[in-house]
Amino acid sequence: MLKNIDGIEEGKKVIIAFASGLLLAISLNIFLIPANVFASGFTGVAQIFAELTGLPTGFLLLLLNIPVAILGWKKVGKSFTFYSFVNVAFTTFFLTVIPIAPLSEDIILNSVFGGVIGGAGAGLILKWGASSGGVDILALILARKSDRPLGVYFFIMNAMIVVAAGLMFGMEEALYTLLTLYVTSRIIDAIHTRHVKLTAMVVTNKADELQSAFYRKVTRGVTRIPAKGGYTREDKEVLMIVITRYELYLLQQIIDEVDPQAFTNIVQTTGIYGMFRKDD
Structure with missing residues (x-):
């Protein structure tokens, strides 16, 4: 009986990772990438490298998460890391199959709705005991080894993303990136919890x-x-x-x-x- 319950629970996590990956990919390919607005965390870093190298964002996102997943497997826990990487794999898959096709030319709409949908995807997987990979796994490792506030690490990472957006596309895009990061964080807070x-x-x-x-x-x-x-x-x-x-x-x-x-x-x-x- 217990094995059946565990199997159902694992199946639910895969479905949640699937849904989260789909939402994150829609956020990027439909809203953020066409508007030259960056997401938070490793997703934003992957966008930056994609602009610099011309490689697909999904491929770079997967590549960035491989060393972090190996570290998380050893330091954090197998279940959390495994389903976080499953979520990254689904996100990469959907980034590949969903075409980059903006619904609107309005950069504010793209920034806000990209942040809302991306935050929903990230908050959903967090609520079910995993993450969208990257910075979340690093934050958990740092939390287990340091008494310092985790918000400092998130702030540094996202500040670098905002600065990169400003250097690459101009200060206006940097401000819209900041708007997206704020909206994303508020949606995650509403779905999961705002307290680290x-x-x-x-x-x-x-x-x-x-x-x-x-x-x-x-x-x-x-x-x-x-x-x-x-x-x-x-x-x-x-x-x-x-x-x-x-x-x-x-x-x-x-x-x-x-x-x-x-x-x-x-x-x-x-x-x-x-x-x-x-x-x-």
Whole structure:
């Protein structure tokens, strides 16, 4: 029975990766590429290299993600990295088969709708425990090795993309690229979560089993706090764990598997001090 459930779950992830790749390709070939507006992350980097070399954007996107996928496989986790790369492969495929055919000549419409559709694609795959590859995998690796805010790394990458857009096409296109990046981030925030780090407080009577599962699969430290049910008067524990938004889906899976009756509260984490990792 458990194998059947796992098979259905894996099938759903493939379908989500397919849909996400389709949305990302539509965003690029129908809206952003015809308008000379760049997307965020490795997709934007692939667009820049495509303009410089004349090679297809999809091919360059796949090429850029191969070393990151190898690194993610070793440092992040097989499931997250595998489905992230599946999403990149679908995106590459659809970038190849969908013709570059703009619906509008209005650069503002292209920037906004490209950002909306691209953000929907990126947010959808994030919500299901994977990513659109590239920067997301690097961010998760950095999150596990550093206490520094991840927003700094995203800002640096996207700032480089905006500067490249300005140098290649002019400042007006750079500003429209900035608009696309903003719209994309807002859509991702609406679909998934705007917070890079989150705190989960899990009220459970299976604290030992959950703690072991967290150590094995999420690789995070856990703080255990004694608790008592206000209505049942039953002795329980609160497990407090800080995670990145990329690990939220995995955390939900673990809780559903180990203790479906647990009460979980996910709250925003604006800052942390101390060790945000478990050393190898």
